[in-house]
Amino acid sequence: MNHKLERIFKQFQSVAEFVSFEELNAGHINDTFLIKTAQSSNYVLQKLNGAVFKDGGKLIENKFLISKHLQRKFAQLSFSEIQRRVLCFVASKSGNFFYQDIEGNYWNLSVFIADSVTYEKTPNSEIAYEAGKATGNFLALTSDFNAAKLTPVLPDFHSVSKRFLQFKEALKNASKERKEQAKELIDFSNSNIAEMLVLDDAIRLKKLPLRVTHNDTKISNILFSKNNKALCLIDTDTVMEGVIHFDYGDAIRTICNTSDEDCSKTHQIGFNMDYFKRYTTGFLQELKDSITSEELQYLSVSIQIMPFIMGLRFLTDFLNNDVYYKTNYEQHNFDRSKNQYTLVQKIKEKYSEIDAFIESAF
Numbered sequence: 001m002n003h004k005l006e007r008i009f010k011q012f013q014s015v016a017e018f019v020s021f022e023e024l025n026a027g028h029i030n031d032t033f034l035i036k037t038a039q040s041s042n043y044v045l046q047k048l049n050g051a052v053f054k055d056g057g058k059l060i061e062n063k064f065l066i067s068k069h070l071q072r073k074f075a076q077l078s079f080s081e082i083q084r085r086v087l088c089f090v091a092s093k094s095g096n097f098f099y100q101d102i103e104g105n106y107w108n109l110s111v112f113i114a115d116s117v118t119y120e121k122t123p124n125s126e127i128a129y130e131a132g133k134a135t136g137n138f139l140a141l142t143s144d145f146n147a148a149k150l151t152p153v154l155p156d157f158h159s160v161s162k163r164f165l166q167f168k169e170a171l172k173n174a175s176k177e178r179k180e181q182a183k184e185l186i187d188f189s190n191s192n193i194a195e196m197l198v199l200d201d202a203i204r205l206k207k208l209p210l211r212v213t214h215n216d217t218k219i220s221n222i223l224f225s226k227n228n229k230a231l232c233l234i235d236t237d238t239v240m241e242g243v244i245h246f247d248y249g250d251a252i253r254t255i256c257n258t259s260d261e262d263c264s265k266t267h268q269i270g271f272n273m274d275y276f277k278r279y280t281t282g283f284l285q286e287l288k289d290s291i292t293s294e295e296l297q298y299l300s301v302s303i304q305i306m307p308f309i310m311g312l313r314f315l316t317d318f319l320n321n322d323v324y325y326k327t328n329y330e331q332h333n334f335d336r337s338k339n340q341y342t343l344v345q346k347i348k349e350k351y352s353e354i355d356a357f358i359e360s361a362f
Helices: 002-009 056-073 079-085 125-141 160-173 176-181 183-196 198-204 244-255 273-287 293-297 299-319 332-349 351-361
Strands: 018-026 031-037 043-048 106-111 211-213 222-225 230-233 240-242
Touching: 002 018, 002 031, 002 043, 043 056, 056 106, 056 125, 079 230, 125 211, 125 222, 125 230, 125 244, 125 273, 160 183, 160 198, 160 299, 176 183, 176 299, 183 198, 183 299, 183 332, 198 299, 211 244, 240 244, 244 273, 244 299, 273 351, 293 299, 299 332, 299 351, 332 351
Parallel strands: none
Antiparallel strands: 018 031, 031 043, 043 106, 211 240, 222 230
């Protein structure tokens, strides 16, 4: 592996000398490695599975385009500081955004941001606030970028209507046993779908502007300095055209759940109002000059919609006999779906307070 990664690393326009590597994430689809060099700079080398991402080159091009745009926004900073505030990519020696190996996999290289930390779980309200600032800042700085230039690598990724059609198809083909086990979750899906389509309808009716969106704003995709100040969003594989509610609602979904996404004990699942208020404050502070009144109007409902989408996706996979998400036991996707639907219910219980706070915070 060492020799292979060194050979791949040498396909990029870096003058640094490869010394060693460390596996950062052996994902279900992609693999990520920290490349250590003899110089002061280290790098992150990522492999995209070419069998899954047929348009892997376009995905990496999306990341390059947004990175270059953000770097121009920080032109007043030193080069080293820009590399801490923006995920900066290195072009291949052939001049492409990526290197493609003989197996069809796509590789991309970015500068490693040293002396930084990530969190799997939000540790306190100050980190929630900084996370809100990071997401809001990303959306504000890219608000003048023509999002239509980005390739939709995952079309309709956050479309409730598309996810519901997939659920109905899975339900039609599911085993009797799994349908019986999931009856309560199936009923919840059907009884809540109408109100969960409001964001889809607003997008279809062009009530909301389409912008650059990150589309995977969980807390672990935000980089912080060691003194707990937000630096930048990372893992920009899903950057595409969308609405800000995707990023706001998904961040709230992960940051404000009082339990882990895999928790099967529903009594432990709640909605952390303090984290919600701190995140929302930071988010709206950064977006105050670019958010529209229509966008503001749909923020509160997006907090329900994003966990509903995830619950629906987990339920769909459970009905399909767990063909998409990696599972550790037979009921894993069932428990994940129940977790997300419980969170939706907890949000509904506090919806008036949530809605009032968003209105007062802007």
